[in-house]
Amino acid sequence: MSQVQPFTTNALLDVSGDFPVLDQEVHGRPLVYLDSAASAQQPAAVIDTVAAYHRNDHANVHRGVHTLSERATEAYEGARDKIQAFINANSRREIVLTSGTTESINLVAQSYCRPQLKPGNKVLITQLEHHSNFVPWQLVCEQTGADLLIAPIDRRGQLDLERLQELMTEDVFLLAVGHVSNALGTVNPIQDIVGWAKQRDIKVLVDGAQGVPHMAIDVADIGCDFYAFSGHKMFGPTGTGVLYGREALLDDMPPWQGGGDMILEVRLDGTVFNDLPYKFEAGTPNISGVIGLGAAIDYLNAIGMDRIAAHEHVLLEYMMGKLSDVDGVRLIGTAESKTSVQSFMLGDIHPHDLGTILDHQGVAIRTGHHCAMPVMDFFEIPGTARASLAIYNSSDDVDRLIAAVEKARHIFA
């Protein structure tokens, strides 16, 4: 497992050695990876678990009586149990495995909302959302004649909580809100928001793609009806994701897709669907990916989510301070409560030029609209440069970022 250093007084972790991909040079400089909000790297523990599964245990799940199928099924379902415990869900029946946050949200939009929404009903989202928590609601509102309401944000990139509450009227069927903004790093007061919604009997879906990698998540505590997240943002493989849903709601929902594994009995005149959560898992799943996600959870648990949060908090403060000291840097997203992400502009240099120059110095950041065009519209910018932190980053990484930004400033001076 990981060679985690003892908890030091400055709260910083030193686990980059667990991540093989980080040990390389890009354009002749040691790689500094500051794009974990787009996709996080995988520790050797995950890579090795997936490889070992392919070498030793691969077979289809839930189907065979032979040994490999039993091993694969045990490892796959074992990962589901790890996920359930990791987010403190009541039951493994509430853990639906998907291809990612996007599929999880579309599943709720199409299976939960579409059959129930009527013209005049409302779906409430916010201007802070990633496109994957935006477009599925636009689609389902078009399909049903329901209205889409969008709660505004302020200049710091925080939700306007008063306005959000005003928009929570009785005819709102569901509120879909991000836990953490992918573009700005804003941490929303999710328990308060869910509490206000519950008082008005509004169902709540939380997009937790950027929440789960950075803090301990307890869905019982949050009190939401659905919580969606992705494996690859929490050091697991791509193509894995989770939809947590309250069992009573999932039970009443029609299937999302039809196919194998989601049925109990198929006859010429109809089909009896499988139990939860399999009703929503048609077809052969991403077996190795889910097993890898289980290994990622083991890895995170071994470090401890509280230590991870502390590490990232210290590093984010350092990065924000250093960045704002650079002449011409404008921070985008300065919410009071933030995690792991800083968007910024450098003078009038387009973010893509900045991204290319930084890449040339071995520093990987994300540039552009971050699949959050409504956020960019609010700030009236085409996009930002975004540096995002994870457990394997260090203060040296931040220093390299700053030196690279200084160089970009020099080139465009």
Next chain:
Amino acid sequence: MNTVEAIDADELRDLYRELILDHARKPRHFGKLESATHAAQGINPLCGDKLHLYLQLENDVIRDASFEGSGCAISVASASLLTDTVIGMKTDDAIHWFDQVTDRLTNESANSDFDIGKLQALEGVREFPSRVKCATLAWHALHSAIEQRSTPASTE
């Protein structure tokens, strides 16, 4: 204050040549062309680069051209250089230039017999695969405008 490292990366210098930076800072023929007879939009969904290209055509000759929009230094400089280049040109020749320029910006072994003049300054993008689309966007918009397509040009 951090010390600024010397600019040692020749490739970067090759991409951001003075001519490119100059056109990015002070784009020529920037703004809407009131007398336009043809126009097209170019969108690069990866970057969010978005530009409108305007042409005033008269008997298959480009009498005037302009562009507006927002984008990175490469896409703005490319559009600026394009307008400089095609004004006064026959549309058939402009299409030939489109073929030549896009070939030169994407293909290491492109035939360099055809003199693309100042546009050579954009050749540095060949070393930056993710930026080639920035450099060719305006040219795709030019092609669309001449062909008068109704959907936005995309580099996809």
